[in-house]
Amino acid sequence: MDYKSLYKSRVLTQFEPLIHKTLQRMTINQRHISYEDYAQELRIKLLAIEESFDGEALGEDRIRFVAFAGKGLYWHLVSLLRKNQKKSEVSYDEIEAAADVDIPFESSRIELLFFMEEVRRRLDQSEYELLMMLCDESLTVTEIAKLYGVGRKTIYQRKNKIVSKINDLKTLLL
Structure with missing residues (x-):
């Protein structure tokens, strides 16, 4: 496993609670049929957010990253929910x-x-x-x-x- 993969794995491990907190904030509990799908989408988004972050997510800028990632994950989830709502319209x-x-x-x-x-x-x-x-x-x-x-x-x-x-x-x- 190369350094970059190891780093991404650590980011996902460290900030997994942030993903679940975001889902909980939108009242999506673990019994929701799409819970794991949303969680996976947020994991992917978390890695994208980390790449665009201008500091050290696992280092001294951790607190700033949590706030930055929290907002990004929240709005990404809102976007996903809106897309799914449009898909669920009846044809x-x-x-x-x-x-x-x-x-x-x-x-x-x-x-x-x-x-x-x-x-x-x-x-x-x-x-x-x-x-x-x-x-x-x-x-x-x-x-x-x-x-x-x-x-x-x-x-x-x-x-x-x-x-x-x-x-x-x-x-x-x-």
Whole structure:
């Protein structure tokens, strides 16, 4: 292992708590489905921030680097969350895939789109993600539970909570 790789490894080890603190600041806990993805993105950003820093991150400028990196990581995470929010907007193709139905008429598409937008409005991000996973026939409840790091019973409880929030919308699909 060369000196540069060793130095980067030390930076990541020393400032790993800053990454987790940034995620916690944005209320993303370790059970969040994308927690590790966000943490990895922040690790990459931390190394980029360290390269652009005009001091010694592991030396005498450590305190200044923590403040500098903290701001940089925070705004990078905000940017990532905004991008993911735009990606999660509902499209016709996603609706058809989630509902696993062929929609023959444009009026039916509009009704389904309205239904999904109303579902999206009523559920928070994690509930909506869980609903999409439950609609995905390739995943079992056990697999979903493992992804969330919880038991199957918890997934069923969350599913029932989602159903209670959107149950009155089923008339839109008839």
